[in-house]
Amino acid sequence: MAKLLALMVLGLVLAFLGERFVTFRQVYTPHQVHPVEPPSCHLIQGLENGSEDIDILPNGLAFISTGLKYPGMHSSAPDKPGEIFLMDLNGDDPRAWALPIRNGFDTQSFNPHGINAFTDKVTSAVMTLPNSDSSSAKEDQGGEEARSEEAPEQTFSWPDHVVYLYVVNHPQGKSTVEIFRFEGDSLFHLKTITHELLSSPGEVKEVANGLSFANGITVSPDRKYIYVAAVTSHSIHVMKRHDNWTLTQEKVLNLGTLVDNLSVDPATGDIWAGCHPSGKKLLMYDPADPPGSEVLRIQRLLSPTPTVTRVYANNGSVLQGSTVAVVYNKKLLVGTLFHKTLYCDL
Ligand SMILES: *[C@@H]1O[C@H](CO)[C@@H](O)[C@H](O)[C@H]1NC(C)=O
Ligand SMILES: *[C@@H]1O[C@H](CO)[C@@H](O)[C@H](O)[C@H]1NC(C)=O
Numbered sequence: 085m086a087k088l089l090a091l092m093v094l095g096l097v098l099a100f101l102g103e104r105f106v107t108f109r110q111v112y113t114p115h116q117v118h119p120v121e122p123p124s125c126h127l128i129q130g131l132e133n134g135s136e137d138i139d140i141l142p143n144g145l146a147f148i149s150t151g152l153k154y155p156g157m158h159s160s161a162p163d164k165p166g167e168i169f170l171m172d173l174n175g176d177d178p179r180a181w182a183l184p185i186r187n188g189f190d191t192q193s194f195n196p197h198g199i200n201a202f203t204d205k206v207t208s209a210v211m212t213l214p215n216s217d218s219s220s221a222k223e224d225q226g227g228e229e230a231r232s233e234e235a236p237e238q239t240f241s242w243p244d245h246v247v248y249l250y251v252v253n254h255p256q257g258k259s260t261v262e263i264f265r266f267e268g269d270s271l272f273h274l275k276t277i278t279h280e281l282l283s284s285p286g287e288v289k290e291v292a293n294g295l296s297f298a299n300g301i302t303v304s305p306d307r308k309y310i311y312v313a314a315v316t317s318h319s320i321h322v323m324k325r326h327d328n329w330t331l332t333q334e335k336v337l338n339l340g341t342l343v344d345n346l347s348v349d350p351a352t353g354d355i356w357a358g359c360h361p362s363g364k365k366l367l368m369y370d371p372a373d374p375p376g377s378e379v380l381r382i383q384r385l386l387s388p389t390p391t392v393t394r395v396y397a398n399n400g401s402v403l404q405g406s407t408v409a410v411v412y413n414k415k416l417l418v419g420t421l422f423h424k425t426l427y428c429d430l
């Protein structure tokens with residue numbers, strides 16, 4: 085989202101030059117937010133300074149990046165390093181805690197942006213989740229605010245699998261990719277990738293054009309379609325992926341809101357979109373008139389008549405600047421650029 089904002093500012097400048105006036109008008113369309121909320125939602129304790137990206141493993145463990153700082157963009161904790169939080173979505177009342185990072189990683193300059201978990205099959209690996217009594221977990225999620233109910237001891241064992249977390253990091257304004265191995269209760273830093281291609285790709289092939297602000301990208305469960313959120317044209321583009329890695333556009337679904345990230349529910353194939361009702365409020369942050377949040381579910385996107393449901397909408401009084409919505413087993417997590425994190429039972 086941050087890169088998106090920087091580009092949006094550029095887009096606005098271009099708009100003033102008359103080139104992209106339509107885009108400009110769309111970004112600034114006032115959008116009244118009427119509240120919508122699933123019956124059971126609450127904010128997650130300890131995750132109130134952004135949760136830009138969320139990735140959920142097939143077994144219900146969610147990784148959440150927090151504390152993104154990006155030039156020209158609001159941050160609610162400018163002096164606090166970023167962190168990666170973990171949540172186990174299998175319990176009734178899951179809580180989140182910061183994962184300690186081991187192996188000499190510079191946590192002070194950690195500024196995580198996008199994250200992706202990668203699971204590798206190996207011969208044998210067992211991971212243990214800390215229970216709620218674990219002293220490090222208690223300290224990390226903030227003392228007396230910790231939930232009083234003791235979670236049962238949980239053991240995450242996934243024989244034959246090792247989980248790696250790939251994190252886009254912006255330490256001191258640079259861009260790197262950090263690779264961590266998830267150790268059940270912490271992250272073990274394996275490697276920092278600093279490559280010139282990260283900032284200016286050399287060999288690239290254009291596979292799609294004409295998108296306005298391509299941001300969230302995801303793949304259909306059968307891997308045949310690519311879904312791209314085109315933020316400033318308020319739409320999702322559906323591309324068919326051919327065996328030779330070319331893409332052809334199948335359809336465009338207009339959603340009337342700034343679509344940020346997309347995720348696919350692996351169980352149903354539904355698409356979940358974190359959206360921004362007002363680009364203006366997001367860009368020019370005013371705590372007295374904050375940006376709102378919106379989550380859309382798109383069912384049967386490939387059919388002639390997809391169903392779009394506004395699952396969550398709020399004017400910013402509860403949740404500001406939603407970037408991502410991810411589901412696991414009828415549970416919904418909504419992340420934000422710099423604000424809180426919402427959990428709902430669907
Ligand atoms: C959300 O967008 C950011 C870029 O703004 C990207 O790094 C991240 O991976 C995206 N998350 C999802 C779930 O698509
Ligand atoms: C969020 O940031 C503020 C300002 O730095 C800080 O006081 C607060 O403790 C942070 N909250 C969490 C849960 O990290």
Ligand SMILES: *[C@@H]1O[C@H](CO)[C@@H](O)[C@H](O)[C@H]1NC(C)=O
Pocket residue numbers: 326327328329330
């Ligand atoms: C790639 O495959 C598609 C579908 O089979 C075909 O229409 C297209 O011409 C191919 N493009 C190239 C560059 O080979």
Ligand SMILES: *[C@@H]1O[C@H](CO)[C@@H](O)[C@H](O)[C@H]1NC(C)=O
Pocket residue numbers: 119372373374399400401
């Ligand atoms: C946002 O909604 C709440 C409750 O629905 C309302 O009390 C508040 O006045 C609204 N704020 C703005 C800025 O519209």
Ligand SMILES: [Ca+2]
Pocket residue numbers: 137138139198199200
């Ligand atoms: Ca991601």
